[in-house]
Amino acid sequence: MSPPQSAGPGDDVPADIVEIERALTRVAHMLTRHRRHDRTVAAAGVPVDRAAVPLLRLLADTGEPMRPGELAARLAVEAPHVSRLVQRLEKAGYVERVPDAHDRRAQRVRLRAEGRDAVECIRAVGRRWMHEALGSWSEGERRLLAELVNRMVDDFLAHSAERDHHAPGP
Structure with missing residues (x-):
């Protein structure tokens, strides 16, 4: 086991944990940069802003319509942020609001076929990039x-x- 390395005042952690945290930070930064996003959506032919991609992916992965509050909780963002994203994605034709089957006063957000296609195009570009990088x-x-x-x-x-x-x- 590696000797402890100070990660902060009074916080001794093994050096391998420090290196894992550094590597994850580098990966997260690289994957969320504006330039990378812009190249990805351009290559995918999907004009969607960076903040909307996680919402589209979540809807695609769950396969079910979700309440805006549930989307906000799962994405760890504020509800007004999700509302703005949903409005933009609705205008672009990627999602639609549908009545909640259990509570007619509530609405859920459902991925439309265009949204599903957009997610798959973005994922395909990312997978190709990863395949090339790990060639x-x-x-x-x-x-x-x-x-x-x-x-x-x-x-x-x-x-x-x-x-x-x-x-x-x-």
């Missing part, structure tokens, strides 16, 4: 990376849920 990696190395990253995300989610469960109420 010198063997299939086994890529498979191991995918397995470890998925395991890490699952563990992060489980840890967050556990912390949320034990957090003091308001």
Whole structure:
């Protein structure tokens, strides 16, 4: 095991954890840069702003219409932000509002076929880019990376849920 390295005042963590955090920060920064987004949507032929992509992906991944508040919670953003995104995506023809089957006063946001196509085009460009960037990696190395990253995300989610469960109420 690596010797502890100070990550902050009074916080000793192993050096490998510090390196994982640094690598994840670099990846997150690289993947969320404006220039990268602009190149991706241009190559995909999808004129959608950077903030809308996670909402479209979430709707595509769930496959079900979602309430705006639920979208905001899952995306960890404020509800007014989601409302503005939904309005822009509606105008572009990517999503539509539909009545909530359980509460006629409420509405859900549903991905339209155009939105599903947009998400798939964006994903295809990203996958091609990733395939090119990891071109010198063997299939086994890529498979191991995918397995470890998925395991890490699952563990992060489980840890967050556990912390949320034990957090003091308001």
